[in-house]
Amino acid sequence: MLRLLLRSRQRGVRYVTTKSIEISPPPLPKLPSRPSTSGSIPWLSLSEIDEYLVPLRWHIPWTFTTSNSLVGKSGNGPGWSYHGKYKFKTRADGLKFTGQTRQLLSDEGVKSAEQETMLSLRIKTANAFLPKEISNLRPQVPAREDTPFPESLVVPGLTIRDIRFAMLIDQMFKTEYGTTFTFSSSSYPPAEQMVSNIFRHGFCPCCALPHALHQCEKRKAYPPVKPCNVCGVQHWVTDCAVVRKKRTNMEMEMEKGSEERRERRNQKIREQSAARKEKRRAERPAYRVETGANMVPWNSTSSEERDR
The missing domain is CATH 3.30.1360.20 (Transcriptional coactivator/pterin dehydratase)
Known part of the structure; x- marks a missing residue:
């Protein structure tokens, strides 16, 4: 069922009517x-x-x-x-x-x-x-x-x-x-x-033909009908030096950003590793028991105390 909306645009007349039409499927x-x-x-x-x-x-x-x-x-x-x-x-x-x-x-x-x-x-x-x-x-x-x-x-x-x-x-x-x-x-x-x-x-x-423009061997001999919308020269956008320069700069910025993110990630890993080492060092027991001897400081630097 298709419903058609009919409008009249005659002078001084504005009305809307609807009419139903039965559509038979093929x-x-x-x-x-x-x-x-x-x-x-x-x-x-x-x-x-x-x-x-x-x-x-x-x-x-x-x-x-x-x-x-x-x-x-x-x-x-x-x-x-x-x-x-x-x-x-x-x-x-x-x-x-x-x-x-x-x-x-x-x-x-x-x-x-x-x-x-x-x-x-x-x-x-x-x-x-x-x-x-x-x-x-x-x-x-x-x-x-x-x-x-x-x-x-x-x-x-x-x-x-x-x-x-x-x-x-x-x-x-x-x-x-x-x-x-x-x-x-x-x-x-x-x-x-x-x-x-x-x-x-x-x-x-x-x-x-079914391939990308940059793969087309004919594009040099057959420029587009309209000039490049970036620089105004009669060539395809894929051959535009301005676009290539922008793309190169963008890729360099992306690479620079990737290096900075990589360095920040590595710095964070180093800081976390140092923090874990410091935590393990702080959690070590301050004393140890040696058989036949009194308790002595573990971190004592005195060779005489360690040899007693």
Whole structure:
């Protein structure tokens, strides 16, 4: 049910009315077939986004997010991740469902994060690549035409395998526990715009490839459209001498501060050590008993008294 707020701005007329409109959810998409487990898997195509990602938002408690990180050893990358959460009444139910999920993990080859009574799933295909229709949506950055997107480049992202896994998990949960999921939002931009937003995070602003700007080999030959907002020269901020100088000074200040903190810590350790020694010295007995002799001062410096 969507409630629309209608306002009139005619001269001398100001009133507010509401109108209720019934919105019918789209049908649940058919479960996609399992993709091949050998080789890389393409990101979701524009048609797959419209066919699965958008309508599934009505039926399962899963949502996608864009990562700001680059491709690394962790398997993370700038592509979408799919997130789903399921709550359980008891820890036993959660553990039981987690065990069932592990079997699907083995079959589908995805990763998950587990909690006590909430199963939190995060899906992203590590060995994914961008199909041509997706890589063509890269923004018009300075070196775009001189750096075609390699079709074999592995960029972790959301694939049809992840969609299939999410649907299987949701089917399993609903069969066992029913569902309390309620849809929260029906507004999604067009698929092209959704994909274009990915390239704003984790992709180079000079060539639109998935690497950091300071790693870009094209940035010297292709300056930015706008001059540096620090010094006004037509270069990228990462090449700005003023920024480098500030960064160097900041690093020196941080190093100096670290040395001062280290010296204060060492001085405190020395003072504590000296205080412990002084305390032990003060707690020593003033006298000792020697067999066949009278009690004599322990700290006596007289050799005659010690030899008696």
